[in-house]
Amino acid sequence: MCIRIAVVDSDQSEIAIWDPDAVEIxxxxxxxxxxxxxxxxALLAIDLGVFTTAAGAGLRCFCGAPLVLPDLSSVPAxxxxxxxx
Numbered sequence: 093m094c095i096r097i098a099v100v101d102s103d104q105s106e107i108a109i110w111d112p113d114a115v116e117i118x119x120x121x122x123x124x125x126x127x128x129x130x131x132x133x134a135l136l137a138i139d140l141g142v143f144t145t146a147a148g149a150g151l152r153c154f155c156g157a158p159l160v161l162p163d164l165s166s167v168p169a170x171x172x173x174x175x176x177x
Contacts, residue, residue: 095153097132099162107131110139119162128161 096116108119108131117135119128132151136142142154151159 094155094157095136095159097159097162108135110135125161132159132161 094115096114098114098116098118099121100118101121104118104120106120107123107127108117110117117132119132123131129151136151136159140154142152151161153159
């Protein structure tokens with residue numbers, strides 16, 4: 093059961109939302125990568141109980157495979173004033 097990450101162009105209330113039926117994390121398009129990584133880490137570690145490794149080691153699925161972040165630049169930000177660096 094590998095976790096997929098899907099970019100959505102919707103008005104969801106959070107940057108990343110777990111969808112257990114699809115075994116997928118839905119993320120807002122246009123989200124800054126730093127914000128996305130922070131949200132994904134919290135969702136995986138706290139909400140889903142996925143084992144986390146040392147800082148900088150990347151995000152991992154339940155099975156241990158690395159999670160690949162989608163290209164967020166092609167989907168416009170769903171929330172006005174999304175953070176930028």
